Amino acid sequence: xxxxxxxxxxxxxxxxxxxxxxxxxxxxxxxxxxxxxxxxxxxxxxxxxxxxxxxxxxxxxxxxxxxxxxxxxxxxxxxxxxxxxxxxxxxxxxxxxxxxxxxxxxxxxxxxxxxxxxxxxxxxxxxxxxxxxxxxxxxxxxxxxxxxxxxxxxxxxxxxxxxxxxxxxxxxxxxxxxxxxxxxxxxxxxxxxxxxxxxxxxxxxxxxxxxxxxxxxxxxxxxxxxxxxxxxxxxxxxxxxxxxxxxxxxxxxxxxxxxxxxxxxxxxxxxxxxxxxxxxxxxxxxxxxxxxxxxxxxxxxxxxxxxxxxxxxxxxxxxxxxxxxxxxxxxxxxxxxxxxxxxxxxxxxxxxxxxxxxxxxxxxxxxxxxxxxxxxxxxxxxxxxxxxxxxxxxxxxxxxxxxxxxxxxxxxxxxxxxxxxxxxxxxxxxxxxxxxxxxxxxxxxxxxxxxxxxxxxxxxxxxxxxxxxxxxxxxxxxxxxxxxxxxxx
Amino acid sequence: xxxxxxxxxxxxxxxxxxxxxxxxxxxxxxxxxxxxxxxxxxxxxxxxxxxxxxxxxxxxxxxxxxxxxxxxxxxxxxxxxxxxxxxxxxxxxxxxxxxxxxxxxxxxxxxxxxxxxxxxxxxxxxxxxxxxxxxxxxxxxxxxxxxxxxxxxxxxxxxxxxxxxxxxxxxxxxxxxxxxxxxxxxxxxxxxxxxxxxxxxxxxxxxxxxxxxxxxxxxxxxxxxxxxxxxxxxxxxxxxxxxxxxxxxxxxxxxxxxxxxxxxxxxxxxxxxxxxxxxxxxxxxxxxxxxxxxxxxxxxxxxxxxxxxxxxxxxxxxxxxxxxxxxxxxxxxxxxxxxxxxxxxxxxxxxxxxxxxxxxxxxxxxxxxxxxxxxxxxxxxxxxxxxxxxxxxxxxxxxxxxxxxxxxxxxxxxxxxxxxxxxxxxxxxxxxxxxxxxxxxxxxxxxxxxxxxxxxxxxxxxxxxxxxxxxxxxxxxxxxxxxxxxxxx
Numbered sequence: 001x002x003x004x005x006x007x008x009x010x011x012x013x014x015x016x017x018x019x020x021x022x023x024x025x026x027x028x029x030x031x032x033x034x035x036x037x038x039x040x041x042x043x044x045x046x047x048x049x050x051x052x053x054x055x056x057x058x059x060x061x062x063x064x065x066x067x068x069x070x071x072x073x074x075x076x077x078x079x080x081x082x083x084x085x086x087x088x089x090x091x092x093x094x095x096x097x098x099x100x101x102x103x104x105x106x107x108x109x110x111x112x113x114x115x116x117x118x119x120x121x122x123x124x125x126x127x128x129x130x131x132x133x134x135x136x137x138x139x140x141x142x143x144x145x146x147x148x149x150x151x152x153x154x155x156x157x158x159x160x161x162x163x164x165x166x167x168x169x170x171x172x173x174x175x176x177x178x179x180x181x182x183x184x185x186x187x188x189x190x191x192x193x194x195x196x197x198x199x200x201x202x203x204x205x206x207x208x209x210x211x212x213x214x215x216x217x218x219x220x221x222x223x224x225x226x227x228x229x230x231x232x233x234x235x236x237x238x239x240x241x242x243x244x245x246x247x248x249x250x251x252x253x254x255x256x257x258x259x260x261x262x263x264x265x266x267x268x269x270x271x272x273x274x275x276x277x278x279x280x281x282x283x284x285x286x287x288x289x290x291x292x293x294x295x296x297x298x299x300x301x302x303x304x305x306x307x308x309x310x311x312x313x314x315x316x317x318x319x320x321x322x323x324x325x326x327x328x329x330x331x332x333x334x335x336x337x338x339x340x341x342x343x344x345x346x347x348x349x350x351x352x353x354x355x356x357x358x359x360x361x362x363x364x365x366x367x368x369x370x371x372x373x374x375x376x377x378x379x380x381x382x383x384x385x386x387x388x389x390x391x392x393x394x395x396x397x398x399x400x401x402x403x404x405x406x407x408x409x410x411x412x413x414x415x416x417x418x419x420x421x422x423x424x425x426x427x428x429x430x431x432x433x434x435x436x437x438x439x440x441x442x443x444x445x446x447x448x449x450x451x452x453x454x455x456x457x458x459x460x461x462x463x464x465x466x467x468x469x470x471x472x473x474x475x476x477x478x479x480x481x482x483x484x485x486x487x488x489x
Numbered sequence: 490x491x492x493x494x495x496x497x498x499x500x501x502x503x504x505x506x507x508x509x510x511x512x513x514x515x516x517x518x519x520x521x522x523x524x525x526x527x528x529x530x531x532x533x534x535x536x537x538x539x540x541x542x543x544x545x546x547x548x549x550x551x552x553x554x555x556x557x558x559x560x561x562x563x564x565x566x567x568x569x570x571x572x573x574x575x576x577x578x579x580x581x582x583x584x585x586x587x588x589x590x591x592x593x594x595x596x597x598x599x600x601x602x603x604x605x606x607x608x609x610x611x612x613x614x615x616x617x618x619x620x621x622x623x624x625x626x627x628x629x630x631x632x633x634x635x636x637x638x639x640x641x642x643x644x645x646x647x648x649x650x651x652x653x654x655x656x657x658x659x660x661x662x663x664x665x666x667x668x669x670x671x672x673x674x675x676x677x678x679x680x681x682x683x684x685x686x687x688x689x690x691x692x693x694x695x696x697x698x699x700x701x702x703x704x705x706x707x708x709x710x711x712x713x714x715x716x717x718x719x720x721x722x723x724x725x726x727x728x729x730x731x732x733x734x735x736x737x738x739x740x741x742x743x744x745x746x747x748x749x750x751x752x753x754x755x756x757x758x759x760x761x762x763x764x765x766x767x768x769x770x771x772x773x774x775x776x777x778x779x780x781x782x783x784x785x786x787x788x789x790x791x792x793x794x795x796x797x798x799x800x801x802x803x804x805x806x807x808x809x810x811x812x813x814x815x816x817x818x819x820x821x822x823x824x825x826x827x828x829x830x831x832x833x834x835x836x837x838x839x840x841x842x843x844x845x846x847x848x849x850x851x852x853x854x855x856x857x858x859x860x861x862x863x864x865x866x867x868x869x870x871x872x873x874x875x876x877x878x879x880x881x882x883x884x885x886x887x888x889x890x891x892x893x894x895x896x897x898x899x900x901x902x903x904x905x906x907x908x909x910x911x912x913x914x915x916x917x918x919x920x921x922x923x924x925x926x927x928x929x930x931x932x933x934x935x936x937x938x939x940x941x942x943x944x945x946x947x948x949x950x951x952x953x954x955x956x957x958x959x960x961x962x963x964x965x966x967x968x969x970x971x972x973x974x975x976x977x978x
Contacts, residue, residue, distance in 0.1 A: 061535050065589065099612045099722060100554065107609050110599075123588045129618020211621050233586060347974055350715050353968065441961045442931040448957065449938055449950070461938070468937065472930040479842065486838050 002216065003060055007240075008324060008378045010248065010271040011112075011170055015378060020239050021269060027238030028054065029118075029230040031247055032124070034071040035105035036090040038293040039112040041277045041314075041329060042244070042284060048315055048426075049274040049323040049379075050242045051118040055424050056375050067233045068121040069433045072102035073128040073209050074201075074222045081198040081221065081377065088209055099128070099208050112294045117426045123233050127225035131211045134220040134228045137262050138199045138213075146261040150190040152202030152216025155368055156197040161257050167195075170256055170271060171249035197254050223254035231259065232268065234235040241268040241344040245275050274323040279304070280330055309338065312430050316341040319381040319425055340389075345429045347392040347415055350399050357404035362394045364409040371420050388421055447476070447483045492549055496729075497813060499737065499760040500659055504867060508726050510758060515551045516727030517543065517855040518719040518757075520736055521613070524594035525579040527782040528601040530803075530818060531733070531773060532767045537804055537915075538763040538868075539731045539811040544913050545864050556722045557610040561591035562617040562698050562710045563690075570687040570710065577698055588617070601783045604800040606915045612722050616714035620700045623709040623717045626751050627688045627702075640678040641691030647684040652744050656684075659745055659760060660738035680800025686743050688713055709917045712743035719756065720748065730757040734764050741821040743763050763812040768793070769819055781818075795820040798827065801919050807831040808870040808914055829878075834918045836881040837906055839888050846893035852882045853898040853905065860909050870914065877910055877976040936972045938964070 005018040020026045030050045033043055050066070057064045066358040077083035084092075091098040113120075128133075138154055141147035146161050147154050158167055162175050178195050198221035203210040210217045220228075229237065236259075243252065254270065259267040276283070279290045292302050300308030309317075317337035367387060374383035391413060397403035406415065421427050446465060453461035466476055469485070476483050494507040509515045512883035519539045522532055539555075546553045573581075575685055580587040602609075616623075630636035635650050647656055651664050667684050673810050687710035692699035699706045719727065725748075732741065741760065748756040762782035765772070768779045781791050789797030798806075806826035810816040856876060863872035880902060894902065910916050935954060942950035956967055958974070965972050 005789045065586065097554065097612070097722060099614070103610070121592070123586070123592045125588070125619055129615055131621050136701065137564070149942070212625065233588060284791045346975060353970075353973060438961075439927045439931060442928060442935065445957045445961070446931065446935060446938075448936075449954065452950070454952075461941070463942075465934070465938065472927075472934070482841075484842055486835060 003372060003376060005056075005060065005376045006378055007270050007272060010273050011268075014251050018270065020062065021237055023064050026057055026064045026240065027234035028057075028064060028066045028240040028242065029226065029234055029238065030066070030068045030241075031226060031243035031251070032068040032070050033105075034075045034086055035102045035109060036086045037105060038110050038295060039286070040239065040291060040293050041279075041297075042217075043109070043112070044116060044294060044314060044356060045277055045318055045323075045327070046093045046244045047113055047118050048116060048318045050272075051116075051426060052319070052381060052424060053240070053242070053272070053379055055117060055426055056379060059419070059424055065234065066119075066121045067123045067125065067230065069226060069229055070102070070106055070124060070126045070227065071222070072099070072106075072126050074220050074225060076096075078223065081201065083209070085219070088207065091208070102128070108295075115298065116315050117311070117428055119426070125229045125233065127229075128209070130225060130232065131213075131220065131241070133232050135213050137224060137228045137258065138215075138220075139232075140262045140337050141258065142217075143200060144261055146193065146257075147199055150213050151391070152200075152218060153190060153198060154215055155191050155196040156199055156254070156257060156261070156356065157192060157196070157252050157458050158257065159193050161261060165257070165260055167257055168249075169254060171253050173249055173253070193438040197223060197250060199258075199276075205471075221409065223251055224258060225254050226251070227258040227262070227267075230255075231263070236263040237265065237267050237269070239268075240270045240272055242272045242274070245273045248273060262399045275326045278326060278328045281328055284329075288405070299381060304331075307335075309334050310430055311486070312427060313338045313341055314478070315425075316385075316427060320385060322378075322380055322382055340385075341427070344388060344392060344421060344427070347395045348421065351410075351414055351417065354395065354398055354405065354410055356407035356410045359404055360398075360409045361403040362405065362409070364394075364405070364412045367391060367394075368412065368416050371416060373425065375420075384420060384425070388417070391416060406428050443474075447485065450476070450483065491612055492861060492865060494545075494549065494865045495867055496759055496761060498864075498867050499762050500757075507759065509551065510726055513551050515546055515729065516723035517546075517553060517555045517729040517731065518556045518715065519555070519610075519730075520715060520721055520732035520740070521557040521559050522594075522598050523564040523575055524591045524598060525575045526594060527784060529773070529780060529782050530768075530786075532598070533584050533605060533783060533803060534766055534807055534812075534816070535731065535733045535763050536607050537807045539606060539761075540605075540915060541808065541837060541870060542610060542729070542731070542761070542868055544915055545868060548908070554612070554723060555608075555610045556612045556614065556719065558715060558718055559591070559595055559613060560711070561588070561595075561615050561838070563709050563714060567698075567709065570583055570690065574696070574698060577696065580697070582810070589616075591617070593636070596774070599783075600668065601834070604783070604787065605804050606800065609914070614718045614722065615954060616718075617698070618798065619714060619718050619721065620702075621854065622721050623713045624689075624702050626713060626717045626720075626747065627704075627709075629687060629751045630747065633750055636688055637681065638704050641689075641707060642679055642687060642702055643689040644680050644684055644685040645746060645750070646689055647686070647746065650750060651860065652750055653748070654873070656746055657738075662738055662742070675956045678960045679854050686710060686712060686739060690748075712740055713747060713958070715740070716744050716747040716751070716756075717742075720722060721751070725752040726754065728757075729759045729761055730760045731761045731763070734762045737762060764815045767815060768769050770817055773818075790846065793820075796824075798823050799919055800918060801832055802827045805833075805874075805916060809874055811867075811869055811871055829874075830916070833877060833881060833910060833916070836884045837918065840884050840899075840903055840906065841898055843884065843887055845899045847895065848893055849883035849895045849898045850886075850892040851894065851898070853894070853901045854882075855903065856880060856883075857905050860905060864909075864913065873909060873914070877906070880906060932963075932974050936974065939965070939972065 006015045007018050007202055009016050043166060054064055054066045072087060075086045077086055087098045087101050091101045124336050137145060148157055161167055161202055167175055200213060200218055202216035202218045209219055233358055280290060282290055284290055293306055296302035297309045297314055298311060313334060317334055320337060370387045371384055374387060375378045394403060398405050450462045450465045469476060474485055476485050495504045498505050543553055543555045561576055564575045566575055576587045576590050578768055580590045626881050628638060635646050637646055656664055670827050689704055689707055689709055691704060691705035691707045698708055769779060771779055773779055781793055785791035786798045786803055787800060802823060806823055811827060856879060859876045861871055863869045863876060883892060887894050939954045958965060962976055963974055965974050
């Protein structure tokens, strides 16, 4: 089977054959969270998008090193290099050490990622843990004449860089437009030009997170960490850089400028970006009052939610749209995702008991090829899911005796579901595991049956129930208020 | 109630009243794992020991900042500052980037800690993420004349330090003995004296993990990270430093020397050390072939294990010994811990259905006081557990109608178990959650009952079963091979 994978490269604005620089090794860097608040849908989408890319590349036998960073310093409230550090601010408000905030929200993020069944990255570097690497990078950028120091802070000279390089090539921005559109904000007067960006910022006296550097006690600019850490762990050139579309500009544009200035060449072969999530058609934002955390979804505790939605429902909902399409959240859409997922999972239960026949009425080999084709076409998960539902239809028809399947095809169909639904889409059957009440409910049914038997003086049955439960180590005890059960000592 | 907590301070070799430097705030630093292999019993014991200390201090309303580090660089195979870096070596053997090894085993460690129900520390700093802080500390130590550079490496001058300070005060070692007992090993010739230890090591050309410094491209000595990170996150003086007794010398002794040299004063008020675990009376070690990982315990897959032991069994086993006593692993001991834990958990199920009377035959208030006394006496968990078993005896006697308890005492007894067994000892009832087979087994009982009813043409009963299951969203379907069940779509 031909597995030529094609990916959409934001840089070239077209689909390209995926050919790793040093196959079978693949280096993939994805921008991770700034850890100062709970994870929300906007965190789930890139995590799940690059999780299925990670899974599929591994499925195709590539040896993938997947690096996803934790931003725990340097991300200011205002992308124009001004305002308070996001984590410092939260620490000040909560009267905690900044690293306590970063640790707490990193742990929460990891918990959410586990719930969403996202595989752990190979390396998860923290920005604050790579200050030396960032300082070394700044030194090089100054050396080649593209960084300049003003009063302890260092800025990247975008105008000078753009004389020999195309600043804006990734995001499609034009420098002249940027210059004419950018007002000279207060406090930006240190910059030669408003498009310049900070590589190092001198810390104000009240700023807690600070490190010594050749220029001042301060902290790195936000864009720098990704350039420094991707170079450290993936080399000067690597295959895939991913992230949300909101990071295209200025973050990724600045990364390209930094890495190119520093290494003398572009570092990323394929830039992949997931599109945004809207809520009932609106942008999601804390200030807009339509902010739903992942924990809210899982518990249902948010006024915008009609019910709780399980992690797999959220995952399936996200995978039902192609990663480059916008995706609008609504209760209806999630409820429909929940139903679809259940139908898929029930079919996977049904397939186990399916009986084979002499002939197949469906072409399973063809169906498998279609699944590969979907994933090979820039990881088109909605098309893949549509094919899986064709598989569901076949399973149910065979089960109802309306269609038939050979033993060989049945094996292939089972493998297809295991490969594509479980290994690649990363779905899992949560119905039983999430339902901790089920044993209690079932025991209630059993104890009711036993009570009825006793009332009818059918002691043969009531004794039989007691004995069968004893066989599975469950003890019933009759009390004044009825029977209670426990697992045996 | 008087909650005067007393802790055994390794430094003074006696029990002391616990009085935090800046109450109600408590700073606690505990030496975490070197992440180059799977967690074993030797990791579980300090983690669980300091987890119950963390839990109890919080229970007493202290505001605790608990810092536990991840050693991902600098820990050489040979404690005398020679040999390969443990993580680099594993990376070389596995052909991976060192940080990939560190990430993988950090993730595994966290998974084990979650299974053992250990709370996450407030901050979990990585050694490789604090190179600048370590370099700054070395600079200070050189400045005060207690560090010297030789060919790009920097060593701590123990002889000079000991002229004004007592090197060996924590471990009880005497410098003269150390000097006469230490051979001058190959490659140690850079040191002025064999007792000196490395603060910075120049990296050999093949050494991957390296950072620039004023002395060489190299890496920090192992002891330095804890001094640097405890100072950074807990200040120059803090309350508790914990770790395994095997770290007393040289690791903690060197930490004291470094921090004292750097800050001009001792940094730790209370040094707490947990004792070691032996396996059938022998020291545990990879080379001794008696090495059992935590995952081995949980799965039972190790030739030394007669069965699998659940995380709570391991936890309870460890808590049944005082943390300063040695603890010998054996299958018998673990099986007895498993039984004891089950008895405790069953009693906690029983207490829910207990009926109160006019009088109490036991003094629950007194029992509660004994529980506090046990914990206040240097966290004496085995004594606490003995008192909890007195509670178990009371619960079972009341349940059997042999003793009685008032409503007020019953409430107090419930609270006592919740406080001490659940919140402080961190035990949890794993029986149902770990038993994913239970719904299947119960459904088998139910379907058998239904089959019997149908065989007896007792359709009233078989219909009743179907209807009751439908009420809890379970659908039964009859097939040629018998009934199958599924959760409803």
